[in-house]
Amino acid sequence: MTEPGAARPSKGPLVYRQSIWTRVTHWVWAICLFFLLLSGLQIFNAHPALYIGQQSGFEFDNAVLRIGAVNTPDGPRGQTTVFGKTFDTTGVLGMSGSAEQPSFVGFPGAVTIPSFRDLATGRVVHFFFGWVFVGALFVWFLASFINGHLRRDILPRGQDITGLPKDVADHARFRFHHTRHYSPLQKLSYFGIFFILFPLIILTGLTMSPGMDAAWPWLLDLFGGRQTARTIHFGVMVLLVLFFIIHIVMVLLAGPLNELRSMITGWYRTSPGTLREEGDKP
Known part of the structure; x- marks a missing residue:
């Protein structure tokens, strides 16, 4: 027990925050999205x-x-x-x-990839990393469902909705709370990425494929035609790029070494007293 008035520790304890499945798929997505973006711009050209x-x-x-x-x-x-x-x-x-x-x-x-005009190579690169991306997403969903990461850290609860205004205000003031669990803003952001943007960019990509349109003609009706699907696909890409920029800025502001350690080793340094507040054991 800490005596009243005693100085609180300057550092909180390390907690195991990210599973191996979350870490591996995170870096696979980062690589895939890089090649998908640049090869996609080649195709757009x-x-x-x-x-x-x-x-x-x-x-x-x-x-x-x-x-x-x-x-x-x-x-x-x-x-x-x-x-x-x-x-x-x-x-x-x-x-x-x-x-x-x-x-x-x-x-x-x-x-663009390639840096010169080469639509055929751009399509090959785009489709290859597109399927790797889909495979990593499937693995992440399966692992996250089994280990509880999906229910615990991604799906928003009522308290996340009510706590969102305060969390947004704290982020705007660069006041970051390093805890074992994701904050309301993180939960809602990741929920939007995994359940809205990722499915949208995959389905609109499939809608632009004549082969998929023949197998699943309902895709054309769902997105209002191949041209509209292409526009939505491009718009989602822009939103993902914006999310990536904001994500990197938040990592730099919140402590890049701690955030990188979490996504490389799984271990995350929490703020002093947060485990006690969350009811966890240090």
Whole structure:
């Protein structure tokens, strides 16, 4: 027992927070999403436009995003149109590279795999890591269901909903509580990733496959056509990239060494007194 007025320990105890299944699948997803993003941009460059509806064509324009290059009195310029609003994106989208050797592609080669125009290779890379991603997700769901990680740390409870405003305010003030269990904001974020964004990006990806459409024609009805599925697929990709950026920022702010140790060894340093507050034994 600690006497009243005695100094509290500067460090909390180490707890085993992440199972081997969570750690392995976490890093497999990180690798897969990297290659999926860059190869996906290579595939997108084959036709850098997105549509809403069952079809696209020259007789009408239902594009919600279009990236390309146009001729101007000052020479060619990169141009991006989003919901009818046009922006000059020279040097980034539509037209990149040097003035002597410009590259007229949607996304520059620096962010595509391969870095040059090669749709066939981009598709091979994309499909390979796509199936690895799906396999890792299946393994994670099965392991998390068996070891209780899914019920304990991912599925939100009533107390997580009520505690969300305070947790959001604490994160906004960079006040992080290092505990054995995920915070309400973490739970709801991971729930959205695993039960909304991941299924959406997989199903919309399958919807763009003619073979899958023949086997599962209900996919086209579910997403309103192949073109709409492609747009949703792209939008989910943008949301996942934003989540990744925020995730990395939070890791750096919360203590990168502790967070990395948790995802490499499974052991996590908690804040002093948190185990007692949670009712766990140190």
